Amino acid sequence: MHRTEVTGGKTDLFALPWSEEPLPRSRMGPGPMPAREAYQLVADELALDGNARQNLATFCGTWFEPEVRGLMADTLDKNLVDKDEYPQTAEIEARCVRILADLWHAEGEGPAVGCSTTGSSEAAMLAGLALVRRWRARRKASGQASGTPNLVCGPVQVCWEKFARYFDVELRQIPLEPDRTTTDPARVGDFVDENTVGVVATLGVTYTGAYEPVQEIAAALDELRDRTGLDVPVHVDAAGGGFVAPFLEPGLEWDFRVPRVVSVNASGHKYGLAPLGVGWVVWRDAAALPEELVFHVDYLGGSMPTFGLNFSRPGGPVIAQYYTLLRLGREGYRAVQRACADTAADLADGIAELGPFSVLHAGREGLPVTCWTLAADRTEGGWTLYDVAERLRIRGWQVPAYPLPADRGDTVVQRVVVRHGVSRDLARLLLEDLRTELAELRRRGGGAAAQSGFHH
Ligand SMILES: *Cc1c(COP(=O)(O)O)cnc(C)c1O
Numbered sequence: 001m002h003r004t005e006v007t008g009g010k011t012d013l014f015a016l017p018w019s020e021e022p023l024p025r026s027r028m029g030p031g032p033m034p035a036r037e038a039y040q041l042v043a044d045e046l047a048l049d050g051n052a053r054q055n056l057a058t059f060c061g062t063w064f065e066p067e068v069r070g071l072m073a074d075t076l077d078k079n080l081v082d083k084d085e086y087p088q089t090a091e092i093e094a095r096c097v098r099i100l101a102d103l104w105h106a107e108g109e110g111p112a113v114g115c116s117t118t119g120s121s122e123a124a125m126l127a128g129l130a131l132v133r134r135w136r137a138r139r140k141a142s143g144q145a146s147g148t149p150n151l152v153c154g155p156v157q158v159c160w161e162k163f164a165r166y167f168d169v170e171l172r173q174i175p176l177e178p179d180r181t182t183t184d185p186a187r188v189g190d191f192v193d194e195n196t197v198g199v200v201a202t203l204g205v206t207y208t209g210a211y212e213p214v215q216e217i218a219a220a221l222d223e224l225r226d227r228t229g230l231d232v233p234v235h236v237d238a239a240g241g242g243f244v245a246p247f248l249e250p251g252l253e254w255d256f257r258v259p260r261v262v263s264v265n266a267s268g269h270k271y272g273l274a275p276l277g278v279g280w281v282v283w284r285d286a287a288a289l290p291e292e293l294v295f296h297v298d299y300l301g302g303s304m305p306t307f308g309l310n311f312s313r314p315g316g317p318v319i320a321q322y323y324t325l326l327r328l329g330r331e332g333y334r335a336v337q338r339a340c341a342d343t344a345a346d347l348a349d350g351i352a353e354l355g356p357f358s359v360l361h362a363g364r365e366g367l368p369v370t371c372w373t374l375a376a377d378r379t380e381g382g383w384t385l386y387d388v389a390e391r392l393r394i395r396g397w398q399v400p401a402y403p404l405p406a407d408r409g410d411t412v413v414q415r416v417v418v419r420h421g422v423s424r425d426l427a428r429l430l431l432e433d434l435r436t437e438l439a440e441l442r443r444r445g446g447g448a449a450a451q452s453g454f455h456h
Contacts, residue, residue: 013040050398056416056430057400059206059240059270059367063421067327068320072275078315080116083297083306089315092322099325101282103246104238104255104264108285112256115307116268116278116318120239121159122309123265123281126293127235128163128197130263130283133290134233135197144194152191152232153200154183154212155405157239160200169197175407181208181360185216189224198233198262203241203254207404207413208361209369211241215253218260233262233288240367242266242280243273247334248341249365262288269317271337271367273324273420278317336420340368343427344418348372350431354438360413368418373411383441385414391437397430 013019018037023045052062075089083090093116101112117123132149139146150170153160164171172191174183182205192199199221201212218234225231236254238245243266245252255264261284268278283289294305328336344363347370352359358375361367374385385401392399399416403409418427 013037051396053421053426054396055398056418056422057398059267059417059419060276061269061273061420064275065327068275068323071320071323072316075314075316075319078319080313080315080318081306081311086315089319093318096318096322096325097280097282100242100266100280101256104242104282106256106282106284108256109287110285112282112284113286113289113305114280114282116280116321117265117308118277118310118313119269119279120157120237120265120267121162121279123267123279124157124159124237125163125166125309126281126307127263127265127283128160128169129167129293130289131198131233131235132167132169133293134288135195137290139194147195149197150193150195151198151200152188152196154202155181155205155207156200156202156237157206160237170195172196173406176405178408181205181210181404181408182212183217185213185220188217188220192221192224192230192232194230196230196232198235200235200237201254203236203238203245204367204369206239207402208371208415209240209363209367209417210361211245211252211254211366214255214261215258218258221260232260234258234260236261236264238264239267239279240270243268243271243333244337244341244367247330247337256284268321271419272321273328273333273336274321275317277314278321337368340418340420340422343422343424344368344370344416346424347416347418347427347431350428351434354435356438363418369415370418371413371415373413381442381445383444385412387441388414388434388437391441392430392433394437395433397433399430 013036016037018033018041023041055062078086078089080089080093096116097114101114106112117126128151131151135149136146148170150172151160151164152172152174154174155176156173161171163169174187174191177184183201188199199217201214201217203211203214205212214234214236221232221234242264245254255261263281263283265279265281266272268274268280269276294307297306341363348359348362351357351370351372356374357372359372361369361371363370389399389401399414401412401414404411404413
């Protein structure tokens with residue numbers, strides 16, 4: 001038998017030489033290791049990671065149907081960039097773009113254009129680059145010199161800070177008002193000038209789950225154009241909301257129905273319900289995507305436009321995204337996201353009843369997220385939300401505590417992302433543990449984090 005040969009007659013995995021030493025940490029081993037042993041030892045190391053299903057910090061999917069796993073395994077060898085060799089994978093990607101363009105109401109001068117990316121971060125880079133190019137072309141056409149381009153935004157995800165730094169764009173972040181967690185549309189005009197390439201509005205602010213008022217921001221920019229002639233496009237970072245709002249709030253106009261919106265991105269691997277490694281960016285029409293950014297790859301006698309930062313990329317997540325779109329349809333997505341929103345609201349009710357917390361976002365009119373802070377008048381005992389987060393870790397729950405962004409940094413919040421697979425039962429178990437740990441913190445009159453001054 002093969003295994004006996006390899007293991008020299010010893011059959012127990014943990015009695016093999018490889019198991020009797022720590023795994024190599026900085027230098028390759030001199031020879032091969034049997035596959036099963038290597039697999040077991042690596043898998044065992046991973047047991048030290050947190051349990052992904054209890055990671056309530058992430059927006060990314062952590063539960064998948066066996067069919068998704070099947071397609072991912074089937075497509076392990078498919079390179080998305082080989083459009084010539086895998087024309088059907090390319091066709092599937094194009095179908096997804098058309099489906100999303102339709103979902104987001106793209107009805108521009110011509111057909112919408114778009115592509116898959118590794119996630120919303122790459123999508124943000126591409127959308128940002130398109131804004132810069134278009135601004136530069138506008139400046140050139142009107143015979144004006146280009147200064148340093150700037151991008152105006154509210155409480156954006158870190159990918160926009162990356163974009164700004166990597167591509168030499170000034171990020172003009174509008175400070176948050178003391179009572180707000182989203183951009184005040186009335187202030188946007190103050191930050192815009194002739195070098196503004198665009199305004200980013202976030203549909204589903206990472207910190208709280210709240211939707212920014214896209215329509216009102218666009219209306220403020222309409223007013224600015226009438227007053228000053230500055231005509232500034234809007235990009236919507238719908239990393240989370242792009243796959244939630246169309247199903248739960250179909251009447252909310254945040255997408256291409258707003259004429260000023262030129263492009264939209266979303267993370268397929270978040271509420272898109274696809275496995276990790278896929279995001280999407282769609283432009284209203286070809287005019288919104290400068291031609292010089294698009295590379296044309298010939299395939300099957302046709303020409304496939306590509307735009308991306310990577311060359312090789314896994315095809316699996318894109319194919320699995322198509323599966324989820326097919327499998328669930330609009331009604332299916334609506335049901336999944338509705339269940340999440342209901343659970344987030346139920347959890348918010350439970351958390352409000354505990355006493356010391358004040359709920360900032362209860363899963364409605366925004367992402368299915370529950371976000372809370374310590375009510376200002378309730379800091380008895382000296383413990384903080386960091387202590388609460390630490391105590392919840394004892395039962396495996398990962399519920400981060402962190403400060404709100406710029407100008408509201410003194411407000412620390414805690415957030416639970418309710419997503420596919422976070423059932424009502426799991427949420428109740430979390431709530432029961434929260435109640436228990438709260439009693440423990442009160443009994444001790446302060447937690448370890450409070451005592452050691454521990455902060456993230
Ligand atoms: C998660 C997130 C991103 C980054 O998306 P990835 O898909 O993780 O790269 C960008 N913007 C917002 C609002 C997000 O929530």
